[in-house]
Amino acid sequence: MRLALIALPALALALSACDGGGDPVQQALRDASAERHAAALKTTEEQQRQTPAPAPVAPSADLALASALIADHEAAIATARSVLDQSQDPDLRRLAQTTLDTHTTELAELRAWQAGR
The missing domain is CATH 1.20.5 (Single alpha-helices involved in coiled-coils or other helix-helix interfaces)
Incomplete structure (x- = not known):
């Protein structure tokens, strides 16, 4: 026990x-x-x-960003046209033509988006 x-x-x-x-x-x-x-x-x-929540982007800010993109695309198109007018190098001309085609399409899309706002 x-x-x-x-x-x-x-x-x-x-x-x-x-x-x-x-x-x-x-x-x-x-x-x-x-x-x-x-x-x-x-x-x-x-x-x-x-941590504060990120502030939503105001519609006016989106329009300003679109305007900046439009200006950049217009400058790229002008530069690509200049290269096509002045350069004889086939590779550089091909790149300029690709830039011209791509940026022309994107510019039209940006302008359409901007017009819809």
């Missing part, structure tokens, strides 16, 4: 240290991992609350 009285607290201590019979080292690692994960989530949530 005395042995049972001594063994019972030792058994209870062993079981409580194992938290359900698992390896205490593994349990400590799981606990530490859970704490790190919780801290990381808290930090991320705090950063998201502190």
Whole structure:
């Protein structure tokens, strides 16, 4: 009977240290991992609350951006035409023609988009 009285607290201590019979080292690692994960989530949530949402682009800003693209495309078209007029190099002329074709199409799309606003 005395042995049972001594063994019972030792058994209870062993079981409580194992938290359900698992390896205490593994349990400590799981606990530490859970704490790190919780801290990381808290930090991320705090950063998201502190970071202001990006302001939506105003329609007038979109129109200004489209106008800038139109000016860039017009300049590229003028340069490509100049290269076609002045250059004899077939590779350079091919690149200029590709630029002229691509930018002419894109310029028409930009102007159509701008007109629809």
